[in-house]
Amino acid sequence: MTVPLRVIHCHCIYAQVVPKATKEAVLKGLTESGVPFDAVPDLCELSAKKDPCLKELIGDGGTVTIAACYPRAVKWLFAAAGAKLPDSGVEILNMRTETPEAVLAKLVPLSPGGEGQA
Numbered sequence: 001m002t003v004p005l006r007v008i009h010c011h012c013i014y015a016q017v018v019p020k021a022t023k024e025a026v027l028k029g030l031t032e033s034g035v036p037f038d039a040v041p042d043l044c045e046l047s048a049k050k051d052p053c054l055k056e057l058i059g060d061g062g063t064v065t066i067a068a069c070y071p072r073a074v075k076w077l078f079a080a081a082g083a084k085l086p087d088s089g090v091e092i093l094n095m096r097t098e099t100p101e102a103v104l105a106k107l108v109p110l111s112p113g114g115e116g117q118a
Helices: 020-033 043-048 053-058 071-080 100-107
Strands: 006-010 038-040 064-068 090-094
Touching: 006 020, 006 053, 020 100, 038 053, 043 053, 043 071, 053 071, 064 071, 064 100, 071 090, 090 100
Parallel strands: 006 038, 006 064, 064 090
Antiparallel strands: none
């Protein structure tokens, strides 16, 4: 399994649409894994404010994986903020519908169920 060059975790503190247990378990798993990641309090808020950090978060190339909510919503949030996601190299993991284990398996090479597990 290839670890993405950039991992973004949305903690969804304002809309609170992602189950609390899921976002906390994913955040804990990322923290304990040593995989470098960027944690943002709320992508919706950053988009509403058109925060320039969204452009910085996606960088200028390479792969990015975003743990947040519905992919269509995340794409729209970035676009609305003027930080359109590239057509390729982006994976959006839906913490609203996926288990923490499923999300972490795609973020952490040796997580339970991850492809990199020996």
